[in-house]
Amino acid sequence: MKVLIVGGGIAGTSLAILLARAGVDVELAELKPTWTALGSGITLQGNALRVLRDLGVWPRVEAEGYAFDSVGIQTPTGELLFESQDIKSGGPDLPASLGMYRPALCSVLVEAAENAGAELMLGRTVTSVDPVAFDDGTTGEYDLVIGADGIRSSVREMIGIDTRPQPVGMGAWRAHVPRPARVRRTELMYGGPCYIAGYCPTGEDSIYAYLVDKVTDQAVIPRERLAAMMRELARPYGGAWEEIKPTITDDAPINYTHFEWLLVDGPWNRGNVLLLGDALHACPPTLAQGAAQCLEDASVLAELLLESGTADQKLFDEFRDRRIDRIRTVVDTSLQIARWQMEPGPDADVPGAMARVAAMMTALP
Ligand SMILES: Cc1cc2nc3c(=O)[nH]c(=O)nc-3n(C[C@H](O)[C@H](O)[C@H](O)COP(=O)(O)OP(=O)(O)OC[C@H]3O[C@@H](n4cnc5c(N)ncnc54)[C@H](O)[C@@H]3O)c2cc1C
Numbered sequence: 001m002k003v004l005i006v007g008g009g010i011a012g013t014s015l016a017i018l019l020a021r022a023g024v025d026v027e028l029a030e031l032k033p034t035w036t037a038l039g040s041g042i043t044l045q046g047n048a049l050r051v052l053r054d055l056g057v058w059p060r061v062e063a064e065g066y067a068f069d070s071v072g073i074q075t076p077t078g079e080l081l082f083e084s085q086d087i088k089s090g091g092p093d094l095p096a097s098l099g100m101y102r103p104a105l106c107s108v109l110v111e112a113a114e115n116a117g118a119e120l121m122l123g124r125t126v127t128s129v130d131p132v133a134f135d136d137g138t139t140g141e142y143d144l145v146i147g148a149d150g151i152r153s154s155v156r157e158m159i160g161i162d163t164r165p166q167p168v169g170m171g172a173w174r175a176h177v178p179r180p181a182r183v184r185r186t187e188l189m190y191g192g193p194c195y196i197a198g199y200c201p202t203g204e205d206s207i208y209a210y211l212v213d214k215v216t217d218q219a220v221i222p223r224e225r226l227a228a229m230m231r232e233l234a235r236p237y238g239g240a241w242e243e244i245k246p247t248i249t250d251d252a253p254i255n256y257t258h259f260e261w262l263l264v265d266g267p268w269n270r271g272n273v274l275l276l277g278d279a280l281h282a283c284p285p286t287l288a289q290g291a292a293q294c295l296e297d298a299s300v301l302a303e304l305l306l307e308s309g310t311a312d313q314k315l316f317d318e319f320r321d322r323r324i325d326r327i328r329t330v331v332d333t334s335l336q337i338a339r340w341q342m343e344p345g346p347d348a349d350v351p352g353a354m355a356r357v358a359a360m361m362t363a364l365p
Pocket residue numbers: 006007008009010011012029030031032041042043044045048124125126148149150151153154155172257259276277278279282285288289290291292293294
């Protein structure tokens with residue numbers, strides 16, 4: 001089988017590893033000219049770690065990341081209100097959660113894809129998928145084309161699926177900064193001026209700290225103003241934020257993102273072109289399950305493809321049937337938690353919703 005993967009994010013590189021190491025001829029076209037990944041930290045839940053272990057990269061992820069098994073909910077001044085022992089959704093021999101520097105995860109996956117024998121083409125995209133034509137004028141023939149090109153997928157557009165990302169009404173400020181010694185797990189502060197003030201350790205020496213607030217009316221915030229704006233939003237918060245705030249310096253790596261969501265409801269393929277990962281489904285990171293679902297997509301699709309050896313409509317339908325309920329639960333619950341933040345009410349039960357989803361994720365995808 002000859003497979004083309006368009007997009008070298010978490011979904012695309014994971015699928016490339018699983019297929020290439022089983023002897024499938026895999027080419028991957030990534031639009032960016034280098035692998036330098038943007039972003040700060042990422043929280044990987046147990047079910048994501050289970051797939052990373054299957055990919056053979058768990059020893060490096062474990063060494064480079066920071067594992068923990070509980071989450072704290074705090075007041076804006078840093079008093080602990082509630083401690084939740086997290087469900088180990090990847091099984092008892094993996095931690096419940098692990099924080100990692102996102103570019104480090106990207107390097108681990110890219111290196112593993114190369115070692116597995118996938119042909120990685122940087123600075124390359126497709127101008128058409130049926131037949132396949134690349135932007136350098138060359139063409140190719142493939143048994144299967146995967147659109148793993150993220151939430152604004154061009155492949156999705158090329159095959160005429162008109163689902164588009166929808167705004168959630170929230171935006172997040174994220175900074176990758178040194179770890180105060182007392183930060184040993186994710187802690188979330190509710191009830192302050194922002195919807196959420198949180199942080200997650202990403203290694204022995206680092207954390208990502210984030211503030212989730214209503215969307216700013218500025219479409220693009222100039223790079224040089226990001227730190228000052230984040231410091232101002234963080235000003236009322238206490239606890240570990242007292243140590244975090246001075247490290248949000250003007251030259252600290254900070255980014256601002258609007259939250260969006262998306263779920264392709266109908267078929268996920270057209271002919272032999274299939275979507276994967278955020279190109280199919282995306283949610284606000286209120287459950288930290290987006291990348292986990294991308295990893296599970298890659299794992300299930302690779303299993304089905306390697307079993308059947310044929311990429312046909314039966315396989316595409318089976319893939320969708322195996323994935324849709326789980327993904328819909330993650331998208332709906334992530335949106336529900338976001339709504340509870342924006343419009344608090346007596347029925348809001350964020351820890352309960354998180355625990356229900358984590359329990360569901362313990363089952364294999
Ligand atoms: C603020 C924020 C925080 C998040 N935090 C978490 C978290 O803590 N835990 C978690 O599990 N999930 C989290 N997520 C979700 C997670 O980041 C995504 O689900 C995941 O990264 C999607 O992976 P992907 O490979 O499908 O897409 P992407 O990561 O978007 O990768 C797509 C790749 O395709 C490339 N590409 C784009 N267009 C083309 C093209 N035309 N041709 C070729 N290549 C192309 C891009 O350059 C990119 O490399 C978060 C999301 C956001 C927005």
